Amino acid sequence: MKKLTDMSAELDAGSSEKKLIEIDEVTIRFAGDSGDGMQLTGTRFTTASALLGNDIATLPDYPAEIRAPAGTVPGVSGFQVHFSSHEIHTPGDTPDVLVAMNPAALKANLADLPQQAIIITNSDEYTAENFAKAGYTTNPLEDGSLRNYRVIPIPIGRMTAEALAETDLNDKEKDRSKNMFVLGLVCWLFDRPLEPTIRWIEEKFSGKERIIAANIQALKAGYHYGETAELFPVHFKVRKMQLPPGTYRNITGNEALALGMVAVTEITGLKLFLGSYPITPASDILHELAKYKNYNVRTFQAEDEIAAVAAAIGAAYSGNLGLTTTSGPGFSLKLEAINLAVMTELPLVIANIQRGGPSTGLPTKTEQADLLQAVFGRNGESPLVVLAAKSPADCFYKAIEAFRIATKFMTPVVLLSDGFIANSSEPWRLPSEEEIPHFTVNFRTEAEGFKPYLRDEETLARPWVKPGTPGLEHRIGGLEKQHITGMVSYDPENHETMVKLRAEKIRRVANDIPEIKVEGSGKADTLIIGWGGTYGTITDARNTLADEGIAIDQIHLEYLSPFPKNLKQVLENYKNIFVAELNLGQLAFLIQGKFAIKVKQINKVKGQPFKVGELVDAIRKGLSL
C-alpha cells in the first residue's frame, strides 16, 4: 500500500513540472485556534473527497471551551480526515499531513506525527508572543526540533490578504478567509476539485455576494499557490474506491441517529417527540430534529434533563414515540424517570452519547464508560434493553431498532453512542425503501377483557393504550403493580412475581434479536470482543494482525442487555478472549460476571478512540508474541 510518508524520494526530487503521483491513502489533520475555522476546512475537504468517491473516516477533536485563549495549546481544535482508495474503518492512527495554523497547534499535535510527515504551518503566527503562549522558548521552525518532518512554512495570513487586496473586505474579514486559502492549497496537494466547495460557498453565503467572491478568491489563491510555488515538487492523487452502487452521502453519527428517528415516524405512522436539554456531544441531535417541523417530529427543549425525559415519558404515555437524548451527566439525572418507564412499562428511547466522565469530565472527548450505568444505574431490580451503535451510519439503524424493541416489548431502551461516532463521519449508502426495517405498532382499543398488566404471552409486553380510548380508562404509576390488574399492590408474593416478570420480559428480547456473527475465519483460538464505536478500529487491528499471519476472530456486541442468545456458546470456542473498550473494563465485568470466564482486558481512557496500532500491540503482548 502506498502511503504518503513513503514518498520521500518523489518529494525530494526537484522538477519544474509538477507530477501527479498516485497513493492509496492519506490522513490529514487540520489544527488551529478554535476560531481558525479548521472544523469547517476539514468538513469541506471531507466532502470534496467523498464526492470523488474515496472511502473516508473523520475525527473532529475540539476543546470544551468554545474560545479557549487564542494561541494556547488548550485552545487548539482539530479535525482529522482519513481518505483512501480502499475500505477503511478508522480516521487513521497518525496523520501524514498536519496543517498547523499557529505554534500552539504544532505543539499540540506534533507527538502524533510519524517521521517524514508533512507539516504545513502558518509562518505569520511564529512570533515571540505566540511562542510564549504556546510554551515554546525557541522558534521550532529554526531550532532543528522539526528536522525529521517535512516542514512547509507558508505566510498564510499574508498570502490570503494579498489575494484579497482588491476586495473591500476589512482586515478581519480577510483574516477569516485564510481557512479557505488552506483548503485550496490542500485540495491542490491531493488533486481534489474546487467545485463542490465553490457550490457550497455560494449556497452558504447566498445573498452576500462580496463574501462569496472573497471566499472563492481565497480558495483559488490557495490552489494556485500550490501549483506555482516551489514548495511541492509533486502532488498526489488517491483513486476512488470500488463501492457498491447507490446514492451516497457523508454522515455523522448524530445526523444518522436523527434521520433514523425520522424513519421511525414513517415506519410506524406515529409522531416522534424528542425531549432534550442541551449537552455536549448530544445537542446536534436536538438541532437536527428541531429542523424537521414538516415531518412528524416535535422537539421540546426542556428546563432540565429530568423534565426532558419526563416529557418524553408523557409522550410515550400519549401513544407516540417518546425519545430523549443526552450524555453521561444528563443520563445520570434521568435515571429515576427511566425507572418510572420500567415500572409503568412504557416504550421510551434514551440515547446517551457518551463522553469522558465522571462528573462533567471531558465533555468533548469520547469514552465508553456509561455501560454499567445504562445496565444497572437505577434503584431496585430494573431491567431494560441496552443497544450500542457501532459506527456513524449504524446510528440510523440502531435508532429504528431501539424503537422497534421499545414498542414491541413495552420497555425503555437505552441506545448508547459516543462522542467519537457522534461527530465523526463516513460515507453512507442510502438505504432503499425496502432496506429500511419495517415493523408495526399495536394499540389496545378493545375494552372487553382489558387489564392494564395482562401480558402478551410471547413477549410479556403489556398493552399500550392511548388516553382518549373510551372504556379503557385506567391508572398506572410508579408503585408496584398487581400482576394483570395493574392495581397498586404491596403484596410480597406479587412483588416477587412482578420483579421476575419484568426481568423475564427483557430476557425474552434475546429471542427477537440477531445472533452474534463471528468475523474472521471462525476457527482461531483468540477472540476479540468490542462494543460501540470501536468497531472500525478493532476490525482494522484484526486485519493488520491477519496480514502479519496472526489469525484472530472478532465479535462486536450491538446488544448489551440482554446479550444475544448464542454469546455463551461462541465464547466457549476460544482459548483467549480479549475485551477491548474505552473504559476500565465494564463489558469485561459483565461478561465475566455472567459467564464466569476469564478475559484479557484492553482498556484506554484518554478521551480518544483506540488507535489500530495500540490494539495490535496489546493483542500481541497479550498473546506473548
Added chain:
Amino acid sequence: MSETATIEKPVYTKKDFSSGVEVRWCPGCGDYSILAAVQKALPEFEHLRENYAFISGIGCSSRFPYYMNTYGFHTIHGRAPAIATGLKIMRPELSVWVITGDGDGLSIGGNHFIHVLRRNVDINILLFNNEIYGLTKGQYSPTSNLGLKTKSTPYGAIDTPLIPARLAAGAGATFIARSADMLAKHLNETLHKANEHKGTSFVEVLQNCYIFNDGAFDPYLEKSVRDDRVIYLEAGKPMIFGKDKDKGIRLNHKTLTLEAVSLSEVAENEILIHDPYHNNTALHFMLASMGYGGDGLPLALGVIRSLQAPIYNDRLAEQETEVIAKKGKGRLTDLLKSGETWEVK
C-alpha cells in the same frame, strides 16, 4: 382527535368519575373534599370521560388519580408538570390535570412548576397546599410558616415560606386562583373557571392535613373569623370583605401598597375593582401576597389572574403549519438525500 367533536357527550354523574378504589387518606383529611369537588365538577364540563388525564407526582395529594375513573398516571416526585407537558404537546385534545402538593410542586418540582407556567401549556394544575409533608410523616414544607415546629424542625422552621400564587405570578402564569378544601361551592366555581381557561390554570387549594398540620388555615378559614380574614375576589366587583361588608382594599398611592380600609371612613370609589383579565402583574402579585407576613390584609380567594395569551400548542401548531407551507410535508426519502450526495454506478 377529530372524532371527539362528533361523539355526543353522555350524561355523567359524580359516580362515573369514581374508580371504586378504596380511598386511603387519613380520616379527616381535606383531600376527601377536594376529590368530591372534582368528581362533582367533571360531569359538568364539556369533555368526554376518556379524554381526561390526571397526572400526579408524589405525596398524599398525588394518590388522587387512583380514585378517579379517568386516565391517570401517578408519576415521580415533582415531575408531573413535565410529564403532563409531553402528554399535552402530543395530544392537545385531552383535558390534562396535574395534581400536586406544596412539597411535590414547589420544592422538588419547583423548576418544572415555573417552566410549565411560563410556557402556558394548556393544562390545569391543582396544588393542594397543606404546608407540610404528610406522606413522609410530618416534615416542614416550602410553604410552612416561619417557626413551625415539625419533626425536622424541632426548634421551628427558619426558612421563609413561598407563597405559591405569588410564585406563579412571577413565573408569568396566565391563570391563578386560590380556593380551599372546605369551600365546596367556591371550589366548584374555581374548577369551572380553571377548566374554561385556555393556558395553564394554576389553582392553589388550601388543604387541611388533619394529622400533621391540623388547623394550619384556621386563622383565615375558621368560620368565626373567615369573613374578616378572607376576601372573595370577583371580576369587575369592588374588593369588599368583612362580615358586614364594611371593609375594602385600597391602593395607597404613596407607598404603592394595598391596605384594608373601613368603608365608613373611605369613599367606595377608592376601593379597588378586581380585574383579573388585565395584565397587571404587580397588582396580581400584591393580591396573591395579601394575608401573609402579618400584613393585616385578608387572604385572597378566587381567581386572581386570568389572561388571554397564546398557548404553547397553538404556537407549535402555527410553526408547523408555516414550515409545512414553506417546505411541504416532509418525506424520508427526500430527507435522506438532502445535503451533498453522490452516485456510485
